[in-house]
Amino acid sequence: MFEKILYPTDFSDVSRKALDYVKHLKEVGTKEVVVLHVIDIREIGSALRHSGGALDFQKVLEKFKQEAEKGTKAIQAELKKIGFDVKVRIEQGIPFTDILRVEEEEDVSITILGSHGKSCVEEMLLGSVSEKVVRKSHRPVLVIRR
Numbered sequence: 001m002f003e004k005i006l007y008p009t010d011f012s013d014v015s016r017k018a019l020d021y022v023k024h025l026k027e028v029g030t031k032e033v034v035v036l037h038v039i040d041i042r043e044i045g046s047a048l049r050h051s052g053g054a055l056d057f058q059k060v061l062e063k064f065k066q067e068a069e070k071g072t073k074a075i076q077a078e079l080k081k082i083g084f085d086v087k088v089r090i091e092q093g094i095p096f097t098d099i100l101r102v103e104e105e106e107d108v109s110i111t112i113l114g115s116h117g118k119s120c121v122e123e124m125l126l127g128s129v130s131e132k133v134v135r136k137s138h139r140p141v142l143v144i145r146r
Contacts, residue, residue, distance in 0.1 A: 006108040008036045011071045014114030018144040032085040037068045038095040096132040110140045
């Protein structure tokens, strides 16, 4: 039923909880997982503004890429150990739009993501990224709560 899963992650705790659900789907025939991390270009801009011009765009971007590669490599190893085929994609952009784009490009069966990311606001029912993905996706979406 769900042969190929898209697992977007920002490495937050709730994103980690969503990974546990992904792992359990191996038992029902899931073969492949696309691990996606989107480097939010708005965060790079924010880091540059807060530095007062002391930081260089390319250096900040490279730091974000290194962190993303480290995090996705660990997830990839975990999933491969279970027997999944794993593809890692690190993109730059606006998270919800890139999640929707990759979902289509990869022709996934389902997207599994956490309800809130690192920038969550406690009072919100869903985080803004997960809420937008649920509203605009043309594929099934499983949102994992805290």
